[in-house]
Amino acid sequence: MARPPTESTLPLDAQPCPCGSGKTYGECCGPVHQGTRIPATPEELMRARFSAHALDDYAFLHRTYRPTAKEPFVASDDKPTTQWTRLEVHGTGPGKGPGFEYVEFSAYGLEQGVEHVLHEKAEFMLENGAWTYTKPLREGPAPVISSKKVGRNDPCPCGSGKKYKHCCLLKV
Numbered sequence: 001m002a003r004p005p006t007e008s009t010l011p012l013d014a015q016p017c018p019c020g021s022g023k024t025y026g027e028c029c030g031p032v033h034q035g036t037r038i039p040a041t042p043e044e045l046m047r048a049r050f051s052a053h054a055l056d057d058y059a060f061l062h063r064t065y066r067p068t069a070k071e072p073f074v075a076s077d078d079k080p081t082t083q084w085t086r087l088e089v090h091g092t093g094p095g096k097g098p099g100f101e102y103v104e105f106s107a108y109g110l111e112q113g114v115e116h117v118l119h120e121k122a123e124f125m126l127e128n129g130a131w132t133y134t135k136p137l138r139e140g141p142a143p144v145i146s147s148k149k150v151g152r153n154d155p156c157p158c159g160s161g162k163k164y165k166h167c168c169l170l171k172v
Helices: 029-034 042-054 058-063
Strands: 083-094 100-111 114-127 130-139
Touching: 029 042, 042 058, 042 083, 042 100, 042 114, 042 130
Parallel strands: none
Antiparallel strands: 083 100, 100 114, 114 130
16 A cells, blocks of 8 residues: 655654655654544645655545545556655645635656656645545646736737737627
8 A cells, every 4th residue: 555755774654754744754644644643734634645645545545535535445456657756835725615725736746757747726625624635726837817908909818910909809
């Protein structure tokens, strides 16, 4: 089920936690994976989920994903090809209502020796005193929002080459 993040002679509990918290696995995500401690915040659950990915603990991922949490876990023979290497948490905040929060993060992994990054703003829900991951709210870089108002005689922002008044203004 679990593989150490690095080749080490130390027991897994004494190794640095894969989530990058600076604590050992035994102080950080280990108790969460074993069910002896409930994550107090969505960020703590996000870190535990990243560590579970890094350690191939798919049962934990299954239990903490809202759409599958109440279903029995069935192991699969398919193994992901990504070796997750590090996590950066960019921020957290309130979600769409009470009991919802988000965590924005970048997860780095290696596939065939090439580093890739997954950037996601993830939604978490507090239900019966425990946080669960519900869905990604956004993947990829943050959208670019232009604060400049388009004038009637400016080129149309759609890229048609026409003036705004002869193109998209007519569609409004």
